[in-house]
Every structure is written in structure tokens, then in C-alpha cells.
Amino acid sequence: GAATLPEGSRLAAALALSRQYETLALVVVQDGRIVLEDYAPGITPAVRFDTQSMHRGLTALVVGAAIADGRIDSIDAPAARWLPEWQGAGDPRGAITIRDLLYAQSGLVDPPYAATPDSPAMQMFIGTDLRKLALGLQPQSKPGTKYRGATAEAQVLGLVLERATRRSYGDYLSRRIWQPIGAGDAAVRLDRPGGNTRTFCCIQATARDWARVGQLVLDRGRVAGRQLLPESWIAQLTTPSPLNPSVGTYWWVEPTPLIPSNVDRSRAPAHPTPFAHPGTVYTGGRGGQRLFVLPAQRAVVVRIGKMRYDFDDGVFANTFAAALAQP
16 A cells, blocks of 8 residues: 655655656665555555556566576577577578677668557467567678667577576576566566567556565575576676667666657656665666666666656666665
8 A cells, every 4th residue: 555654754855756757656665675655546566567668677687597597608609509590591681699699789671650459469478379570580680780679589588598598488587587586476478378488568566576676686696695697697787789889788787768669658757856866776767667777776666657658767777876875
């Protein structure tokens, strides 16, 4: 339910801002414990939300696990090593590396969006053969030359992960990250029963469990004294793309409106407010679905809510950072 703060609480302004943005679930963790939790009427901590593309930030963590386990030897390995469909003589996709997929610079066509059931982008959400769709994507430019949306890349990456680990994505994620961080039940979305996982979006999880994912990043890959993911991989997540300094591997290092191409751009802040503290990062989905990691405040902030295309990441993160910095 709704949070009640003591009079004069340092978090009052931050809570008011969160509600102003029509947040449905807010979880704030500092020094490993929840210091603020707020839910809209009728919503409990057990509610699992679809947080759109926030899933991609988790997919990037799964890649780190696969590398640590020796399933993928390097992010500079060609994706075609696990995708024989791309190994044909003269197939330009043979040059696409795991790095190109993680940094959304593969050159693959991002499926064009139209509000019709048969449009390629709509098929990403409702189609029943994602493997065919992902493997059929064609290059538009050379890998490593152009930054674009990451829908296609994140889906191809999920397929690479399943083939490299020889496990279903959901099983590997559960065993390697989700259970070790102490998270509860969650669900990935498949294209059909027993089919392919949608790794570009749509995992269903609670706000508290997203906070656990943020804590893993804040603690540089450690959980309960154990190094679950290499510290070097956590650093890789937030190493900016050479083609777009705002973003690492599906983790953003500068405030950037995340809105789909079919939404009026004028609804987004033209110039998002810069982060007040270096090191602030987030992964997110459209409409302001966000997982912020605030290292300077030793904190994690999860905001899941109604679609707000006017969401300003800098204003949101800085307001919480200021509140959490107070004694």
C-alpha cells in the first residue's frame, strides 16, 4: 500500500515526485535495506509487472554469467559461432559479434513498427516464431558503424545464450542469477508453449526483485560475500558505446528518453536533466519503467508505473540522490 513518512522526512519530496509521475510501485534500497516502499491503491509488493525493455539490462547480466562459465569465450566472438544460419559464404551477418549485439551496433534492421498484426515489430510481441524472425533479420549497415534501437539485437542475443549454455534462457537466468540473489517467482514470456523466450522485453517480476538486480550491480557482482558475476563484467555494463556515449550494454549512463518511434517525440523532455552524481546508471523500458543504481548514495531505486513519456531521468534520480545523501 501507500507509504507514510514521518513528518519532516528527508524522503518526502522524492515520494511526492514519484507520485506525480503516476508510479505504481516504488522501492528504494540503501545500504542493502528497504528505506521506502510505496504502492498505488490495490497494488501489493507481490504484484509482478511487465517492465517493457528493462529486461534487456538483465539479459546483459546473463551474458556476463555465460562468459564467466566459459560458455561464451569473449564478447568479440562472432554470434554466428552459435548461429549456423548466419555462417553461409558471403553472409555479412557472419561478422556480427556479441559486442555488436550488446551495444546495438550490429547493423541489423530494427523491425519496422506499424499498428497491424503482421508488422515485423508487432510480430516481435505477438508472433509465434521469434527464432525465424530474429534469424531472418537482414543487415542495413556494417557492424560497428551505427547505433540503433536494440530490439532485434536483444532477441538475437537470447538465442545465442540458449545455444551457448544449452539451456532455456529462463532456466539459466533462474539458476545463475535469479535464485542466487534471493528473488522470488518471475516469468519470462514465450512466443508459444515450449517456444522461444522474448529476451528483448516483457519479463514479469516484482519491484522488490528488480531492486535485488540493482543491488547486484551496485555490489559489483557480489551477493552475500560471493562473487556471482565478475566485477569486470559489471564495469563492462556501464562502459559507454563508442557510437553513443549515453549508453553501455543496455545500461544507460546518461539520462535519455526511452520512447518508441510511434510516440510523439515532443512529449519527451527535449533536454533531460544531467545526473548530479557521476556513476549513476539505469536500465529501463518505455514510459519511465526504471531501475536506477546510485553508487554515491549506496542506493537502488525502482520505479514502475503508468506510461509517462515526459519522464525525466535526471530530475527523478537527482531528487532521490539528494534525499538519500542527507544524514
